[in-house]
Amino acid sequence: MAPAMPKLIIRVELSDTSAIGPGKVRLLEHIDETGSISAAGRAMNMSYRRAWLLVDDLNQHFKEPVTMAGSGGKGGGGAKLTSFGRTLVRQYRAIEAQALAVSSRHLATLEAAMKSRPSRATRRRSPTE
Amino acid sequence: MAPAMPKLIIRVELSDTSAIGPGKVRLLEHIDETGSISAAGRAMNMSYRRAWLLVDDLNQHFKEPVTMAGSGGKGGGGAKLTSFGRTLVRQYRAIEAQALAVSSRHLATLEAAMKSRPSRATRRRSPTE
Numbered sequence: 385m386a387p388a389m390p391k392l393i394i395r396v397e398l399s400d401t402s403a404i405g406p407g408k409v410r411l412l413e414h415i416d417e418t419g420s421i422s423a424a425g426r427a428m429n430m431s432y433r434r435a436w437l438l439v440d441d442l443n444q445h446f447k448e449p450v451t452m453a454g455s456g457g458k459g460g461g462g463a464k465l466t467s468f469g470r471t472l473v474r475q476y477r478a479i480e481a482q483a484l485a486v487s488s489r490h491l492a493t494l495e496a497a498m499k500s501r502p503s504r505a506t507r508r509r510s511p512t513e
Numbered sequence: 514m515a516p517a518m519p520k521l522i523i524r525v526e527l528s529d530t531s532a533i534g535p536g537k538v539r540l541l542e543h544i545d546e547t548g549s550i551s552a553a554g555r556a557m558n559m560s561y562r563r564a565w566l567l568v569d570d571l572n573q574h575f576k577e578p579v580t581m582a583g584s585g586g587k588g589g590g591g592a593k594l595t596s597f598g599r600t601l602v603r604q605y606r607a608i609e610a611q612a613l614a615v616s617s618r619h620l621a622t623l624e625a626a627m628k629s630r631p632s633r634a635t636r637r638r639s640p641t642e
Contacts, residue, residue, distance in 0.1 A: 390526060392523065392612075393523070393524040393525070393526055394522070394612070395521075395524065396519045396520070396521060396522070397520040397521075397522055398519055398627065444628075445627055445628060446627055447626060447627070468626065472623070472626075475619045475622060478616075479521070479615075479619045482612075483521075483523070483608075483612035483615060486608075486611040486615055487608040487612060491525065493604060494525065497575050497597065497600075498575055498576070499573075499574060499575060499576050
């Protein structure tokens with residue numbers, strides 16, 4: 385169950401049908417950690433095909449690819465982020481952090497206006513809050 | 514066709530299944546302008562039922578409703594934003610404007626990294642950009 389605090393989600397639309405959001409960025413981060421598109425997909429409960437399509441979608445929009453073939457290793461294959469792929473992740477996380485920093489006061493105002501969550505009856509706010 | 518400039522989209526998640534994003538905020542703004550949920554829905558090519566469900570979803574999450582019955586007029590009925598509904602729109606637009614202000618440099622960097630749009634062959638960037 386998510387906490388009651390409203391959460392800011394950043395998406396950057398690249399075209400009418402495509403965007404970079406938390407999902408694709410997390411996928412790139414998993415590729416960076418695991419060295420594999422399929423392992424990154426598994427970490428996010430998605431098929432290799434879906435993970436590949438998300439990576440390919442990014443590659444369609446940028447001059448440089450976001451991943452490249454890994455250096456082999458056990459079983460060969462694998463994938464790693466390109467320098468541009470890392471830059472893309474960094475840019476997104478920077479936008480996200482800065483947007484969160486400037487909006488935290490507004491998010492707190494929204495939170496104060498929200499109902500207590502029905503499923504958390506023991507966690508009610510005081511009536512004066 | 515959307516321009517090549519990447520566009521920042523802000524969503525505020527209120528729960529696991531619900532968020533405030535550009536669509537709901539635009540709907541509230543249309544209600545404010547038209548004095549009617551159905552007219553606001555029509556302006557966004559959505560059914561009255563869908564527009565009502567989106568408004569109801571917001572009302573489920575906040576202590577105060579975002580709309581109230583209008584004062585009547587021709588045919589009676591109608592709806593208008595409550596003071597809280599207006600506050601909600603204002604908060605969202607403020608978050609959006611501030612997030613855009615702090616991220617414009619990052620968005621410009623992303624734009625420079627994007628491919629020219631295939632459908633706009635006459636609008637290519639110079640190779641040195």
